[in-house]
Amino acid sequence: MPRDVVIVCGDYSIECTPSGLPEIYDQLRARAVLTEEIALDQRDLCCFPVRRSGEPWPFLIVALGCSTAAAGLSPGALLVSRLGTLFLGYGERLVAYALLPPAKLWSATAPGNFRFWEQHGEVVLLSAGLALEAWSTAGEKLWTWPAAAPWSHHVRGEIVECTDGAGRAQRFPLRTGARGGLAGS
Numbered sequence: 001m002p003r004d005v006v007i008v009c010g011d012y013s014i015e016c017t018p019s020g021l022p023e024i025y026d027q028l029r030a031r032a033v034l035t036e037e038i039a040l041d042q043r044d045l046c047c048f049p050v051r052r053s054g055e056p057w058p059f060l061i062v063a064l065g066c067s068t069a070a071a072g073l074s075p076g077a078l079l080v081s082r083l084g085t086l087f088l089g090y091g092e093r094l095v096a097y098a099l100l101p102p103a104k105l106w107s108a109t110a111p112g113n114f115r116f117w118e119q120h121g122e123v124v125l126l127s128a129g130l131a132l133e134a135w136s137t138a139g140e141k142l143w144t145w146p147a148a149a150p151w152s153h154h155v156r157g158e159i160v161e162c163t164d165g166a167g168r169a170q171r172f173p174l175r176t177g178a179r180g181g182l183a184g185s
Contacts, residue, residue: 008053010081012099017047018075021063031057034102038093039065046075046090050099060102066091078117078124080137087124087135089114094126096139105139112149120155123174127153132162134177143177145170 005016015022022028028049029035042065049058066073075090084099092113096105112129119125123142126133132153134142148165155161155174163169172178 007077007079009079011053012079012081012084013051013053014077014079014086015047015049015051015058016075016077020045021047022049025061025063028058028061032061033059034097034104035061035063036095036097036104037063038095038107039067041065042067044091048075048077048088050086060086060097060099062088062095062097064088064090064093064095066093073113076114076116078119080119080124083137085137085139087117087126087139089117089126096135098139106141111144111146118155120174125153125155125160132160134174142175143179145172145178 007014025047040063044066046064048062050060051058073091078087086097086099088095089110092110094108094110094114097103098105110128111131115127115129117124117126122137124135124137129149131147132145136142145162147162151162151164153160153162158174159171160174161171170178
C-alpha cells in the first residue's frame with residue numbers, strides 16, 4: 001500500500017507522507033530553501049515536500065507532528081497556485097506559507113482539530129471541530145465562527161449557511177463572517 005500522495009497544482013507539486021517522515025528526509029531537508037519542523041517529538045508525523053514543476057528537489061519541506069489526542073486525523077493542504085499561498089493542517093496545527101519566495105506567513109491552533117480546507121473564490125475556509133474560519137487567498141485572517149459540535153456549513157454564492165450542534169442556523173456574508181451581517185434563518 002502506498003504511503004505517499006502527490007498532488008500537482010499549477011506549477012507546483014505537493015507530496016504528503018501521512019504516515020511519518022520519508023526515508024530520504026535528511027536529503028530533502030539538506031536541499032530545501034526552507035525547512036519547517038513543528039512538534040517532531042509527537043507520536044504521529046507527516047511531511048509536505050513542495051517542489052516546482054521540472055525541479056528535482058523540493059524547495060519547501062514542512063514536517064508536522066500531531067498530538068496523541070488528535071491521532072488518526074488526516075493531514076490536508078490547499079494551494080492557491082495563482083498567488084503561491086499554501087495552507088496546511090494536521091491535528092491541532094495550522095500553518096500557511098508564501099511560496100515565492102518561500103516564507104512562513106503564520107501558524108495557528110485549529111479550534112477542535114483540523115478537518116479540511118476549501119476555497120470559494122478569494123476566500124479559504126477551514127473546517128475544524130469547533131469552528132469555521134476564513135482567510136483571504138493571500139493568507140490574511142478574515143473571521144472565525146465558533147460552534148458547538150457537530151456543526152455543518154454550506155456556501156451558496158457569497159453567503160455561508162451554518163448550523164451548530166444545537167440546531168441553531170445562521171447566515172452571513174462569506175467575506176466578512178457573522179459580524180458582517182445577515183440575520184439567522
